Amino acid sequence: MRRRYSGLLAAAVATAMTLTLSGCGGSGGEVTLRLVAADYGDSEANTSRRYWDQLAADYESSHPGVSIDISVYSWAEVDKKVADMVKRGEEPDIAQIGSYADYADRNKLYRADEVLSIPTQADFLPKLAEAGEFRRVQYGLPFAASTRLFFYNKALFAEAGIEEPPQSWAELQDAAEALKDAGVETPYALPLGPEEAQAETMLWSLSGGGGFVDSVGSYTLDSPENIRAFEWLRDELVGKGLTGPGDPAALNRQDAFDAFARGEVGMLNGHPTLMRQAEKEDVEFGTAPLPGRTGVAEATMGVNDWLMAFKKNGNRKQIGDFLDYVYSEPNTLEFADRYDMLPVTRSASEAMRADEKHEPMREFLDQLPEAVHYPSNKTTWAYVSKTIKQEIGPAVARDGDPSGVLSRIQRDAFATENAAR
Structure with missing residues (x-):
């Protein structure tokens, strides 16, 4: 029953998205979301591009009319790449980088509640969501966390x-x-x-x-x-x-x-x-x-990286639907497991804790809810x-x-x- 309900829900979402996109401008009503992400891998074999490519392919298969254009850069260059895009007026729709506050201060970003569904936003670990607030409004979406x-x-x-x-x-x-x-x-x-x-x-x-x-x-x-x-x-x-x-x-x-x-x-x-x-x-x-x-x-210290949604291209609804998919429990857990990180949501954290293969991570998980994070909400x-x-x-x-x-x-x-x- 649960699988049948999930399938019906996915079909309904896909149908609704198709109807929505049919009324959009552009060629055939199609929308391309541009995503820029940081690379957590240390070789071609485990580059983050493999994760994002698979995630995008799975999403596109059930969301006709939406395609995800992905660029992955090393941590040494990704922040500058995004900054240069913004400077040229070529903001991506979504960026996964180290800091969000400057873009929030310049009114470049959607608020979290403008793009995420209520269940997705409520699933973030509270301290991480709070760390994503600029002037008491959440713009930074926690993506990958760790403690020491x-x-x-x-x-x-x-x-x-x-x-x-x-x-x-x-x-x-x-x-x-x-x-x-x-x-x-x-x-x-x-x-x-x-x-x-x-x-x-x-x-x-x-x-x-x-x-x-x-x-x-x-x-x-x-x-x-x-x-x-x-x-x-x-x-x-x-x-x-x-x-x-x-x-x-x-x-x-x-x-x-x-x-x-x-x-x-x-x-x-x-x-x-x-x-x-x-x-x-x-x-x-x-x-x-x-x-x-x-x-x-x-x-102890907690470290958190961020996703953010840029306003420039006006794809708020499509960005939000894709981000809800990104933050689903299996996808959040898959990324954390692949790159030895900690999940940023309650549901994925509980799933990791319950799995015996992740027993070595439990001590890190215990530290995360009360860990102190960098003041990344400061420009x-x-x-x-x-x-x-x-x-x-x-x-x-x-x-x-x-x-x-x-x-x-x-x-x-x-x-x-x-x-x-």
Whole structure:
């Protein structure tokens, strides 16, 4: 009965769409939706284009008159590609990129409630939907999420005589010293290089009781808690040779992950993709909540990417119908499963949790509802994130000045925010 009802409903939707499109302008009443998306794959074999091509083909087969034109770019170029399209007045209908606030501020986007059905919009995890709000209106549609956990190499821990993962900074330092004494070259990997330094920065800020913004959304980059966290890193980890022979300012996140997967790193913060990478190399690892200043950290970081619907081409109804299909439970779960991400909807999250093959993801799922996200609802966040990537690394050098560096970033963020008003 359920399959029969779903089939009847799909047929009814397809019929309604056909009737609607027959009254539209253009050649034969057909509509082409242009979608620009980021690539989550690491090779041609698992490029995101394969996911989107199959999704579009399935959708088009039951929606005559609608075609989906797909462009997939690497994360290094996709945001600029979309920005250039907008600058030329050639907005895509849908973009899946890292930030939406600037386009919402310029009145380029449909509101979520203008394109999504009520059941689809209500299915988003509340914190993720809230993170998609610009001036208390949702424009950003959460698409793929992840959280961070503390990873440790079980074999290296055993060799160093460490029985349990650390729960506090002091225990982390003790574990790092034990690993160093056991001959581990990089007891704790601290990736503050330009690839993703803003992530490691936020993790240490949160674990110290700080963060990037306060309760009203104002930047707090040079808060006492953040300064204290980076002074501790400078004095108790980097200064004591517990982060390896290289400079944390030059260590990128992927390089740290690669070293962990080779069995060369004792501890680091990681997201779900690190599990599969380590498993491929037969590294026995464990995960735990982030160590905090005096005990387990109260919060971890969540990362979320965004879909957004542009107004320019006026295809609101067709965009909305396609997005409802994108966010159906099986499609949301399929993307998350394929790319080691976390689903952004309640229904897909519950399906992932219920499936035994996804048991390793449950700890990440547990963290997601209360995870703290980047302030991506601020039009200045892209600039501030770039500044953090460029400047935070030297703060933890042996002669570094965390207070000076964080204060400089804060002043720059404040000036950029005022200029944007």
